[in-house]
Amino acid sequence: MTLPSAHDVALSAERRSAARLLLAHPLVTSDGPHADLFPLVRRHADWLGKRFQQVLGYRLLVDSSYARLFKAGLGAGSGHQFVRSTGTPFSPHTYACLALALSVLVTAPEQMLLSQLVADVRAAAADADVELEETGRAAGKRTLVAALRQLVEWGVLVETHGHVGAITAEGGGEALITVDRELARVVVAGPLAQSRDGADLVRRAADPSFGGPRTYVRRMLVETPVVHLDELTDPERDWLRTRQRREAQAFVELLGLETEIRAEGVALVDPEEELTDLRFPGTGTVAQAALLLVERLVERLRPPDPGHPATGGFLVVGVAVPDGLVDEVLAELVAEYGERSNWQRGYLEDPHALREAALDLLARMRLLAPAGPQRAEGEGLPEAYAEELPEGRQVTNVGEARPRGGNWVLLAAAARYATRVTMPTTSSIRKDAHTQQELPL
Structure with missing residues (x-):
């Protein structure tokens, strides 16, 4: 086997740095915050343009003073919020x-x-x-x-x-x-001229066109924390199952991302912890409350092993969260940590606001999901159903039902944030938080 030359290694590193910059910051200017890396983007513009188009269906425009990567989005309900300097989301x-x-x-x-x-x-x-x-x-x-x-x-x-x-x-x-x-x-990445309204613009932008399932799944892998097989359409799921290991090499070469494959789905992991606009665990009241909330939900709702007869032999991708459990746990957390951890007074006085903010963060991290279909067949659009989901029921398909009360499903990936208890040979017990992977993913 011929080893790559030093020149080839350096070339790959430059292209990967430029690609990572564009993925994290789709608009880069020659005199902006990332001006030091802008020459790399210009130097490798042709290669970057071809690779982004081939892998993700993204168009790249590079000018003398700016570079714009036109991302496509994933459809309604999947966008990333802009926030004010105070951290308040745009209205x-x-x-x-x-x-x-x-x-x-x-x-x-x-x-x-x-x-x-x-x-x-x-x-x-x-x-x-x-x-x-x-x-x-x-x-x-x-x-x-x-x-x-x-x-x-x-x-x-x-x-x-x-x-x-x-x-x-x-x-x-x-x-x-x-x-x-x-x-x-x-600035606007979608096809404005062809769109009837805002909803149509979002739909058209997310359309993978000739790329089909291949392009859409790749976008999901790159733009979301984790992709569950259950949330994909049949063609998308079939493509990912047959290609996931070959795709892993492409993501390493283009973006330096490592592929983590589990029974329930796939996640791309960034060893450098740079390619995200959403950090979890994080700082602040909402992030701390959300981390503690998901930890305790896993402790209380963790199902038997997937191979256990109680699961009927099915792969458990999540567990239905009983009505009232989120409010009960958050009340415990506020009483236990609120004052001594100096949580924001507004959230301490408004438990509903804390609940909504924590659930929103966990949903964006794909650790919780509303019980019900996430996408219509072949589209990036959410659907809603009114069928009741029994409390505490194990879920083998996240899209089984959306209860009237807006119940949630605790997804398998949440288990990595659970408390791990180890029993050494001595009588002492050590608790190592937020590293256990009890559920399969």
């Missing part, structure tokens, strides 16, 4: 402001006053018959500022004199901003 009004601002900026002058941009956004909203939160009020001003700050982060707007936050100044504020019209034009 529908914030997204509306962002879209309206982009519609104005593609034809804006190179430089303009902030007050003129605000006036143009209001006019665009009126023309589109979009009702915005009143931009003259404090809440409306903060919403618009959040959208404009996102554009500053992307490099679409440059704060030449002053800051976009001047909108919120008492009595009004002013700033001079520079507009990059070209960047404004390439």
